[in-house]
Amino acid sequence: MRVAASQLLTVGIADMKVSGRPDTMLITYSLGSCLGVVVYDPVALVGGMLHAMLPEAKDERSTPTFNPYKYIDSGVPLLFKEAYRLGAEKHRLKVFVAGGAQILDDSGYFNIGKRNLTTLRKLFWKNGVMIDKEHVEGNYSRTVKVFLGGGEVIIKLGGGEEILL
Amino acid sequence: MTNIDKILGKIEFLPPFPVTISKALQMLNSPKVSTEEIAESIKFDQAVASNVLKLCNSSYFGLRRSITNLNEALVYIGLSQLRKILVLSGTRQYFENRLPGYEAFKGELWRHSLATSIIGSMVQKKAGCGDSDMVFITSLLHDVGKLVMSEFVTDEVRQILHLVEREQMTFLDAERQILGVEHAELGSRILALWNFSDEIISAVRKHHSPYDPGDTDTDCIVKIADSIAITMGYETSVDGMAYHGYPEIIARYGINQAAFDKLMSDSLTQIESIETEYGIMKEER
Numbered sequence: 001m002r003v004a005a006s007q008l009l010t011v012g013i014a015d016m017k018v019s020g021r022p023d024t025m026l027i028t029y030s031l032g033s034c035l036g037v038v039v040y041d042p043v044a045l046v047g048g049m050l051h052a053m054l055p056e057a058k059d060e061r062s063t064p065t066f067n068p069y070k071y072i073d074s075g076v077p078l079l080f081k082e083a084y085r086l087g088a089e090k091h092r093l094k095v096f097v098a099g100g101a102q103i104l105d106d107s108g109y110f111n112i113g114k115r116n117l118t119t120l121r122k123l124f125w126k127n128g129v130m131i132d133k134e135h136v137e138g139n140y141s142r143t144v145k146v147f148l149g150g151g152e153v154i155i156k157l158g159g160g161e162e163i164l165l
Numbered sequence: 166m167t168n169i170d171k172i173l174g175k176i177e178f179l180p181p182f183p184v185t186i187s188k189a190l191q192m193l194n195s196p197k198v199s200t201e202e203i204a205e206s207i208k209f210d211q212a213v214a215s216n217v218l219k220l221c222n223s224s225y226f227g228l229r230r231s232i233t234n235l236n237e238a239l240v241y242i243g244l245s246q247l248r249k250i251l252v253l254s255g256t257r258q259y260f261e262n263r264l265p266g267y268e269a270f271k272g273e274l275w276r277h278s279l280a281t282s283i284i285g286s287m288v289q290k291k292a293g294c295g296d297s298d299m300v301f302i303t304s305l306l307h308d309v310g311k312l313v314m315s316e317f318v319t320d321e322v323r324q325i326l327h328l329v330e331r332e333q334m335t336f337l338d339a340e341r342q343i344l345g346v347e348h349a350e351l352g353s354r355i356l357a358l359w360n361f362s363d364e365i366i367s368a369v370r371k372h373h374s375p376y377d378p379g380d381t382d383t384d385c386i387v388k389i390a391d392s393i394a395i396t397m398g399y400e401t402s403v404d405g406m407a408y409h410g411y412p413e414i415i416a417r418y419g420i421n422q423a424a425f426d427k428l429m430s431d432s433l434t435q436i437e438s439i440e441t442e443y444g445i446m447k448e449e450r
Contacts, residue, residue, distance in 0.1 A: 103409060
């Protein structure tokens, strides 16, 4: 699937990128059980993506090397804030979610994908945010691209097909 | 010739493990070896010597100052770290080409291998069991079988993925069913050819096998380090997350959920540092 963009911003693990440049493509690789949370304002042409690894920051918040983008509960608010700062408005924001996969094992430890999703849904519910589209769970590795010109969100599943969300 | 013979036959086409490094590793097995002797044996192989220096100076291996003299660097780093550094420098070349059977993007398997060895070292420290060199090296090499399997998986990938999706089979079991052999078995044969120790060979062969209470600490730690790396997103795209985890092993080491999460969180920083300083392949992304 080809959509044009001249600037590429890579979102690493525990990282966030937000931009108001419509010629930009945001990309994040291999989500695993991490979540990719995307916001996009089609009028302001502002969009951003967070790639968070774990549900809650808890005690980590008080450590000197704290990285808020590592956690859903500390990263997601920053994603919205930064989008607002660049001109996005809440009532126009489209929200997309991808990832939260897990290995073939339902027991607690490796259930991080589900825990991430639960934390995210609670957070959205409390703040009156609706998810527009999502591609979550399963055992897939997912790569996510977001085009800020038209707001297309494209997910590459494993080594194969690309899906327009 | 059966399909299995054909795949096994391909092992011999892999470039041999670098001689300079095998020799140095062998010297390290002797209790009386000195750092000068090791430095002497690798200094004429410029590629190896410069890789070793680079790794000695990386923040993961922890020299606080930049050292340009090989002998001096080895004295600082110590013989145990040196063993890890030598295997790291010898292994990298194998991951230079994209492996379409497993990777959507070049470098995924190398990142996965680095991540697994760093997570393995962390689990080893946390559990206080097992041998640190052995865990690091086995974790780094656990997926070498994929180097040879890749072209065969590429040909049959639809069938393999079909089994994974329909039968909820692991990717490894599907490989075995379709191709007659899988990447863990193949990896152990490659390492035997490269003269690695029986403990490493056996742990590589078993890295996706169900937990067995008789598993050594190396076996156990490599199994969970691999699953944790995959969970964190350090996986190869095609087989993705179609493997089992090992909750029994996590319980064996008394790691609770909070400690498990913290392990993921803490290893990320170390993985990123070694990736930036040593791991990055020229990306075609």
